Amino acid sequence: MKEAGGLATRKIRLIMGLRRAGITDTRVLGALERIPREAFVPKPFVDQAYEDRTLPIGEGQTISQPQVVALMTQALEIKSSHKVLEIGTGSGYQAAVLSRLARRVYSIERHKLLLVEAEQRFKDLRLTNIHCRYGDGSLGWPEQTDFDRIMVTAAAATLPEALLRQLKDGGILVAPIGSERGDQLLMRYRRHGDEWSEETLGEVRFVPLLPGAVEAPTGRGGAASATDGSASAGPRRRTLA
DSSP: OHHHHHHHHHHHHHHHHHHHTTOOOHHHHHHHHHSOGGGGSOGGGGGGTTSSSOEEEETTEEEOOHHHHHHHHHHHTOOTTOEEEEEOOTTSHHHHHHHTTSSEEEEEESBHHHHHHHHHHHHHTTOTTEEEEESOGGGOOTTTOOEEEEEEOSBBSSOOHHHHHTEEEEEEEEEEEEOSSSOEEEEEEEEETTEEEEEEEEEEEOOBOOSSOBOSOOOOOOOOOEEOOOOOOOOEEEEOO
8 A cells, every 4th residue: 555655656747747847738647647567577676666767577578657648649649539550569558548539549569478568458458449450560550551540669760651641631640760779859740641750859769669579578678768858850741652
C-alpha cells in the first residue's frame, strides 16, 4: 500500500512536470494519468516508473520517457473517432495511452516475445480497442489502410512511403527520422492528397526501425530513446511519388 501511494505521488509530480514542459492537451495528460506506467516496466524498475526517463524492457528495446510519449501523442491531434496505427508496440505503454484517446488502435511489433507480453498487459487492463500484429512494421497494415493517424516509435533513415500511403487524406503521421548513431529529428507529416507537408518538432533518440520480424530473444543490450526539447521548424511541403 505504501509503495502504491508513493507511485501515485510520483505520477502527480510527473504530470505537473509535463505541463511545465509544454504538454497542454488535457486529453493527453488525462490518458497518461489513467494508464499505470508501472504495469509496463520490468519489476526491478517499478520504483522508477514515473521518472521522466527511458527504461529497458528487453530485446534491446526501451519504454520511451514520458515526455516523449506525451509530445508524440499531442502532436497526433487525436480525436475519439480516429483509427490509429502504431509501429513498434514495445512494452505496449504508448498503445495503451493511444487507446484512451482513439476509437481503435492497431499496433505492430517485430519482437514476438515483447508482443506476447504487451498483449497480456492489455488484457489485464481490459483495453479492448487495441489490435496487435507480429511482423515488419515498415510495411504497415495494408489490409486496413486509411488510418487517421500513424505513430512510428523507432527511427528510420527515411520515412517508409508504404506508411504514408496508408494514411488517410488529411491525416497526420509522427515519426523519428535519422540514423541509429547520427542525428534524429521528430517529424510530423500531414497528408494533402498526393502531397504532404512536414514539420520538425525537435531532436530525439530512438532505437532503429528494422525490417523483418524476430521470433526468438536476441540478447542484445538496451537502447534508449530521449528528447532534448530542441525548437521546432515550420512545415515544408513535398509530393508523394
